Amino acid sequence: MTYRFQFRPYRRRFVRSLTTNHGIWDVREGIILRLTDESGKVGWGEIAPISWFGSETLEQALDFCGQLPEKITDEIILSIPDELPACQFGFESAWEWGSEFFSMPNPQSFSGLLPSGEAALNQWGTLWQRGYRTFKWKIGVYAIANELKIFESLIHALPAFTKLRLDANGGLTYEEAKLWLWTCDNLKANAELAVEIEFIEQPLPVEQFQGILELSKSYETAIALDESVATLKQLAACYQQGWRGIFVIKPGIVGSPSRLRKFCHQYKIDTVFSSVFETAIARLAALQLAAELSRNNRAIGFGIDHFFEQEDTWLQSLWNDL
Numbered sequence: 001m002t003y004r005f006q007f008r009p010y011r012r013r014f015v016r017s018l019t020t021n022h023g024i025w026d027v028r029e030g031i032i033l034r035l036t037d038e039s040g041k042v043g044w045g046e047i048a049p050i051s052w053f054g055s056e057t058l059e060q061a062l063d064f065c066g067q068l069p070e071k072i073t074d075e076i077i078l079s080i081p082d083e084l085p086a087c088q089f090g091f092e093s094a095w096e097w098g099s100e101f102f103s104m105p106n107p108q109s110f111s112g113l114l115p116s117g118e119a120a121l122n123q124w125g126t127l128w129q130r131g132y133r134t135f136k137w138k139i140g141v142y143a144i145a146n147e148l149k150i151f152e153s154l155i156h157a158l159p160a161f162t163k164l165r166l167d168a169n170g171g172l173t174y175e176e177a178k179l180w181l182w183t184c185d186n187l188k189a190n191a192e193l194a195v196e197i198e199f200i201e202q203p204l205p206v207e208q209f210q211g212i213l214e215l216s217k218s219y220e221t222a223i224a225l226d227e228s229v230a231t232l233k234q235l236a237a238c239y240q241q242g243w244r245g246i247f248v249i250k251p252g253i254v255g256s257p258s259r260l261r262k263f264c265h266q267y268k269i270d271t272v273f274s275s276v277f278e279t280a281i282a283r284l285a286a287l288q289l290a291a292e293l294s295r296n297n298r299a300i301g302f303g304i305d306h307f308f309e310q311e312d313t314w315l316q317s318l319w320n321d322l
Helices: 058-067 074-078 085-096 119-129 144-157 174-188 206-218 232-240 257-267 280-293 312-321
Strands: 002-020 023-036 042-047 071-073 110-114 134-138 163-167 196-201 223-225 246-249 270-273 300-303
Touching: 002 058, 023 058, 023 085, 042 085, 042 280, 058 085, 071 074, 074 085, 085 257, 085 280, 110 119, 119 134, 119 144, 134 300, 144 163, 144 174, 174 196, 174 206, 206 223, 232 246, 232 257, 257 280, 270 280, 270 300, 280 300
Parallel strands: 110 134, 110 300, 134 163, 163 196, 196 223, 223 246, 246 270
Antiparallel strands: 002 023, 002 071, 023 042
């Protein structure tokens, strides 16, 4: 089939800067796609790269879109190279648009992202009132001694039966990772603590996979891979090297949705699906994949709406401009 192809770049400023071990992120940039088939049916897609996380750059995605003809085919969509994983997701999502319908998860199915540092102590209550019962807190941002003190305050402030995820974004040393895991194991042994430390996410840099594998076998607290499995190629490589723990999958940058489905169905991996701070267009496609492929009833990492202004009017105006 042939489709009329249109695209438009966008820029969205965060309400508050996102601070991680990778640095400070103030503006989300991406590309909105529209495919119109021969019958007039419209499909929407979004390219939302994060180059420092493992995807192509925005410039590479724009170059790819710019060199395409106004009319494209199924074959073009399915032959996008692996070096452009965010483009693969965006075009396939537009191609599949409207083919599946599912029930939107309720807030308890989402993990709410807390700000790094002490700000988390003031933010969790607002998210709790919105229905969140699982939270993710960024670590590896400030000195470990300070973060451990804040962590102790946080786990005693959170209500009973809350789940907490600690995300290091690859920012810990091996010794720091051991200290965090030892601390969490000790908390698990404390019968009086009613908060569950669900896992520590990406404690070490991508190139230290063997170190993460060793740590996962040495402590009771679970470890999840994130940056290490940013793309389908990386995901397959880590599985082949023996990883059987949790895989955090960011659909917006992982690559081809159809190939992701095939991999997850074949190997039945333990997944947590997570946002790349996309708009509602990519989020809808990502949540569809999460609904299809999530296992073990883990909260999905899409509790990030509080980082942006309401987007309905903004998206509508963008669509009207196309």
